Amino acid sequence: MADENVSMSGLIVCEDLWKIYRIGDVEVQALRGINLTIDRGEFVAVMGTSGSGKSTLMNLLGCLDQPSRGRYQLNGLDVSTAKPDLLADLRNRQIGFVFQNFNLIPRTSALENAQLPLFYRGVSIKEQRRQAAAALQRVGLAGREQHYPAQLSGGQQQRVAIARALVGAPSILFADEPTGNLDTASSREIMDILEHLNREDGITIILVTHEPDIAAYASRELVMKDGQIVQDVRRAPHLSGVT
Amino acid sequence: MSAFVLLTVMTALRILSRNRLRAGLTMLGIVIGVGAVIAMVSIGQGAREAVQAQVASMGTNVIVIMPGSTTVSGVRGGQGGAVTLTINDAAELKKRSPLLSDTGWARRDVMQIVNGNRNWNGPVNGVSPSYLTIRDWSFMSGGPFTQTDMESAARVALIGQTTLENLFDAGEEAMGATIRIKNVPFQIVGVLAPKGQSAQGTDQDDVIFIPFTTAERKVFGSQFLGSVGALFASTDQSADLPEAVEHIRETLRARHRLTPDQADDFTIRTQVDIGKVQESTSQTLTVMLFAIASVSLLVGGIGIMNILLVSVTERTKEIGVRMAVGAKRIHILTQFLIEAMTLSLFGGMIGVIVGLVGARLTTVIAGWPTMISVEAILTAFLFSLTVGLFFGLYPANKAARLNPIEALRYE
Numbered sequence: 001m002a003d004e005n006v007s008m009s010g011l012i013v014c015e016d017l018w019k020i021y022r023i024g025d026v027e028v029q030a031l032r033g034i035n036l037t038i039d040r041g042e043f044v045a046v047m048g049t050s051g052s053g054k055s056t057l058m059n060l061l062g063c064l065d066q067p068s069r070g071r072y073q074l075n076g077l078d079v080s081t082a083k084p085d086l087l088a089d090l091r092n093r094q095i096g097f098v099f100q101n102f103n104l105i106p107r108t109s110a111l112e113n114a115q116l117p118l119f120y121r122g123v124s125i126k127e128q129r130r131q132a133a134a135a136l137q138r139v140g141l142a143g144r145e146q147h148y149p150a151q152l153s154g155g156q157q158q159r160v161a162i163a164r165a166l167v168g169a170p171s172i173l174f175a176d177e178p179t180g181n182l183d184t185a186s187s188r189e190i191m192d193i194l195e196h197l198n199r200e201d202g203i204t205i206i207l208v209t210h211e212p213d214i215a216a217y218a219s220r221e222l223v224m225k226d227g228q229i230v231q232d233v234r235r236a237p238h239l240s241g242v243t
Numbered sequence: 244m245s246a247f248v249l250l251t252v253m254t255a256l257r258i259l260s261r262n263r264l265r266a267g268l269t270m271l272g273i274v275i276g277v278g279a280v281i282a283m284v285s286i287g288q289g290a291r292e293a294v295q296a297q298v299a300s301m302g303t304n305v306i307v308i309m310p311g312s313t314t315v316s317g318v319r320g321g322q323g324g325a326v327t328l329t330i331n332d333a334a335e336l337k338k339r340s341p342l343l344s345d346t347g348w349a350r351r352d353v354m355q356i357v358n359g360n361r362n363w364n365g366p367v368n369g370v371s372p373s374y375l376t377i378r379d380w381s382f383m384s385g386g387p388f389t390q391t392d393m394e395s396a397a398r399v400a401l402i403g404q405t406t407l408e409n410l411f412d413a414g415e416e417a418m419g420a421t422i423r424i425k426n427v428p429f430q431i432v433g434v435l436a437p438k439g440q441s442a443q444g445t446d447q448d449d450v451i452f453i454p455f456t457t458a459e460r461k462v463f464g465s466q467f468l469g470s471v472g473a474l475f476a477s478t479d480q481s482a483d484l485p486e487a488v489e490h491i492r493e494t495l496r497a498r499h500r501l502t503p504d505q506a507d508d509f510t511i512r513t514q515v516d517i518g519k520v521q522e523s524t525s526q527t528l529t530v531m532l533f534a535i536a537s538v539s540l541l542v543g544g545i546g547i548m549n550i551l552l553v554s555v556t557e558r559t560k561e562i563g564v565r566m567a568v569g570a571k572r573i574h575i576l577t578q579f580l581i582e583a584m585t586l587s588l589f590g591g592m593i594g595v596i597v598g599l600v601g602a603r604l605t606t607v608i609a610g611w612p613t614m615i616s617v618e619a620i621l622t623a624f625l626f627s628l629t630v631g632l633f634f635g636l637y638p639a640n641k642a643a644r645l646n647p648i649e650a651l652r653y654e
Contacts, residue, residue, distance in 0.1 A: 062567075064566075064567060064647045064648050064651075065647075065648055084571070084572060085571045085572065088569050088570060088571040088572075089571070091566075091567060091568065092569020093569070097567050097568070099651070103567075103651065105561050105564060105565075107261065116564075116565065119246075119247065120247070120568065120570050120571070121569070122246065123246065124246055125246045125249065125250065128246070168568075168569075
């Protein structure tokens with residue numbers, strides 16, 4: 001699936017990306033020649049059934065994994081063959097993750113969870129705290145800095161996770177089924193925050209979901225099947241979750 | 244990096260304080276190991292000090308020559324049984340060996356000593372004036388008897404602290420008093436300063452010194468005039484001791500007309516030899532305790548490694564999250580190493596306290612002398628840190644090498 005709008009200024013540029021796992025003697029082709037360009041400021045939803053390769057693509061784009069074949073350029077830098085430490089650095093500075101099950105560090109305060117990316121950046125403790133508090137405020141959690149994850153609702157935990165993803169001022173935010181474990185009201189809150197971040201702050205968001213009403217927030221929708229992108233549509237700004 | 248280390252230490256402390264029982268049990272091996280090291284070194288050091296003090300109490304660079312054993316019709320008389328050493332030997336030794344700064348002699352016997360209505364059975368030594376200088380006796384009051392006393396066989400005596408306490412009431416003036424040894428009256432002209440136990444464990448202060456000639460003629464009686472219990476000699480430099488010993492051996496063998504195939508009829512011992520025996524005893528103890536401490540630290544280290552491996556597994560997901568937000572391998576490695584070292588360092592600190600208490604108890608209960616050594620404490624600290632570092636390396640490396648995706652997926 002070639003993208004018609006190959007632009008060299010694309011934030012994410014993939015060329016013929018393959019990911020092949022070997023489980024015993026069986027070869028599994030999780031990604032089969034992905035060509036994809038995502039520009040700065042896009043809000044992309046990646047859809048597909050489980051096993052379609054959307055999580056694998058997410059891991060590759062999020063610099064958590066490396067392709068078996070092909071090229072992946074992030075912000076003009078070829079990362080397909082980067083060393084683990086460079087990948088870690090990219091994740092730290094360019095990328096923020098929001099997971100389905102929040103993945104907060106247990107028995108650690110919201111503030112400290114939100115500090116985490118700065119912690120690995122060598123920022124002074126004072127500055128870490130200041131920026132983390134500001135990030136929590138952005139997601140509407142001012143005053144809950146000292147709460148532990150167990151003392152927060154699912155929606156609030158996910159907001160802490162978003163604050164953590166935001167705190168390092170990344171260019172891309174990856175959200176893997178961010179509302180998968182949340183009720184409708186909390187889901188809407190989370191999606192509103194993501195939408196706001198995309199619109200007002202210009203953060204590129206790549207959202208993996210299998211729920212159409214969540215995907216509806218995005219301005220571009222990719223559908224994956226058997227390791228390939230089978231559909232790539234852009235559409236008018238979202239319908240605020242109304243489908 | 245400093246902010247990172249500081250926060251990591253704080254995190255490690257929090258994690259450990261959450262699992263106090265687990266952390267405590269993990270540290271136990273280190274606590275016992277370090278405690279054993281501290282107690283051991285304190286006891287060993289104390290013993291060595293005591294031995295050194297005892298050896299020094301003999302005097303400096305002293306050589307003791309004892310007569311050998313006699314054999315009469317196949318019945319051997321034991322050490323000192325023969326009366327082969329004489330005053331003349333001492334004079335000859337001094338003449339022949341320039342290395343010897345002084346020679347002296349002594350003969351002892353246990354006698355009943357009487358002061359008024361009190362009496363005491365203790366050793367009486369007939370000695371040459373030089374003996375007192377060689378053995379480094381000092382005085383609390385009065386002074387040594389003189390060569391004149393010696394020549395005139397004067398009835399004067401020097402008294403040691405233990406004998407004094409047994410013959411005189413507290414506060415009673417001993418100087419100038421008259422005591423009777425085997426019914427011969429002696430005037431006390433000197434009170435000796437205490438020396439304490441000898442390296443062999445005998446009380447050196449239970450003693451009376453009288454001039455050798457007086458002892459020979461008026462108290463002990465003698466078959467052969469001039470035969471002594473032991474000869475004493477000293478050198479200026481301790482380095483000269485071995486050579487001086489050889490001189491003495493040659494001179495005495497020649498004087499005693501020993502043929503080359505005959506064994507020495509005397510025994511020569513130096514302070515160094517006496518110290519060595521004691522030293523080797525305390526060294527055996529040290530080696531044994533070191534073995535115990537090493538095994539304990541090894542077990543402690545394995546305990547730390549074990550608990551860290553459990554911790555790495557338990558926190559796989561957390562490690563995945565940390566990697567996802569940008570932790571490099573070195574960060575994860577450092578985090579777990581710091582946790583290991585925090586555990587072992589705490590263990591070490593508690594161990595030091597346990598060891599100090601143990602050493603104190605040894606002194607109080609068993610009465611052994613102990614000496615706290617700052618070096619031992621520092622070494623123990625360093626050792627426990629090293630144990631933490633060494634045994635933390637494997638689990639920490641295991642954590643650092645986790646694949647971020649698999650770690651994140653781990654349930």
